[in-house]
Amino acid sequence: PGLNLTWEVREGIVKHTTEYDACDARGYEPERRPTLEAQVVNAADEIAFNAHDVDDGLRSGLIEPADLARVTIWRKVCERAGVSAEASDELSWRSAIRELINMEVTDLVQSAAGALEAHGIDSPEAAREHPASLIAFSPAMGEMNSELRSFLQTHLYRHYRVVRMAVKAQRLVTDLFRTYVQEPTQLPNPIQARLQEGDPYRVVCDYVAGMTDRFALEEYRRLFDPEVRT
Incomplete structure (x- = not known):
């Protein structure tokens, strides 16, 4: 019984990074990076979760728009979407969330392309031997994303309800x-x-x-x- 997954898929699952668990990577070359496909999934997962959780938090009333307006990336995406960062109507925050996804995906693609070129990555093996993940946000976006994650941790995940x-x-x-x-x-x-x-x-x-x-x-x-x- 169970899924007949390829070694690469199982490796990607084991090396999938989260803040709440750490799998035993023995048997899956822990000293090497996962495939580029697995790195893309890892980054896409974070983008999707952040956007979904912001939407959930606003919809449920657990997150106050005025509090979220203090988060740098939220102010930026609201400005680009042409809505107030403190708007409480669903139409406004949905526009901002779409812009959040677009902004992070665009940054990720551009940053990854630059990293692949800068480090001369010309094969899957070269990507796996690189000491750090190549599919990652730019430093500026990474800092803003970390701020958003910290906000969600404090205002949503640790909310008493x-x-x-x-x-x-x-x-x-x-x-x-x-x-x-x-x-x-x-x-x-x-x-x-x-x-x-x-x-x-x-x-x-x-x-x-x-x-x-x-x-x-x-x-x-x-x-x-x-x-x-x-």
Whole structure:
């Protein structure tokens, strides 16, 4: 079972950089850079997440436009989009977010092209041997992006309402895993059959990991709410 991924794809996943986890890269040449394709995915992921989280924060009311207006890159994209940095209407901030994506993607493409030329990268192997990622923002954009990330960390990810939901989600997943392990007959028959073939912890983990948010919530109610029929 599982995906039959190529070595390069698995390497890219292992070396995908985040602030909240660090995979064991042994077996995937940790001293070398991932492929240029993987570096592009890494950068694109950050651009998409930042834009999505700004949109989510404004839409939910967790981020105040007046607070966001103090962030350098937000002021710049609002100016380019022709809207007020403190605008509270959805049309204005959507225009600004589109400009944010455009501005960061444009900078990334130009910066990467310059780096490839400046360092004489003429092959995939040369890119992998280079000591630093070649697909990266310019220093100025990198500084502004870091400021935006810090703002989101303080005003969104650590907002008490977000933290409460994260704790609820952690408790839900933990309780589902624990009850399945302690009483596996609650699992669907096909999953029970797999318990005989491998590590029960891994089987249960894979089953829970494959749940959608909606299914996990419904399953939690079926298992723990006495008023919900199973």
